[in-house]
Amino acid sequence: MPISHIPYIESITDFFRMYGLGAPLHPDVMCMKLEDQPDGKLTHMPLSRVNFYRVLLFTNANLYFYKGEEKVKAVENCLCFSYPGKLESWTRSGRLHGYVVYFTPAFAGLDSTHKSFDLEYPYFNFDSDHMISLRKDEASELSKCAEEMIREIYSDAEDKLEIIHKLLHVYLHKVKRIYTAKANTLPNNVK
Secondary structure (H helix, E strand, O other): OHHHHHHOOHHHHHHHOOOOOOOOOOOOOOEEEHHOOOOOOOOOEEEEEEEOEEEEEEOOOEEEEEEEEEEEEOOOOEEEEOOOOOOOOEEEEOEEEEEEEEEEEEEEOOOOOOOOOOHHHHOOOOOOEEEEEEHHHHHHHHHHHHOOOOHOOOOOOOOOHHHHHHHHHHEEEEEHHHHHHHOOOOOHOOO
């Protein structure tokens, strides 16, 4: 299928609308528990691309991602990553558990053309591992960070977006620490 025929989802709001998630609380960032998503949400996402970032922390999942012809099962305690332009498709059965953080490049201040981007965010590039398994303590630490962002986005505090911005960067750096440690344990440091 030519890439021009693959749907391109421009915004987080469009993604929420298309997949029956309601409306995000903010157009540039949204944090939520996966188990809080509506039961009627889409169970299959056909091949598409998005224009925002997404970090999924699955604590329990009945979900398969498709990488070309390969079907990859999301495992308990794992991270999955999405970034602008990435081709992806998935199928789920049953309720998902864990956390998802959606954010735009502008909200996070990410510039994928910057020369240090791949070093700072190695999990947001074409050559990155699609999914990484976590130990329970790693999943627990990231869950606490996600919970903090969720509390903030649902708060009435005037400075909540500033706090979420800072918490998001802490979260992304914790993910980098875990990702880098796991990538360095691969044979011959293959990344």
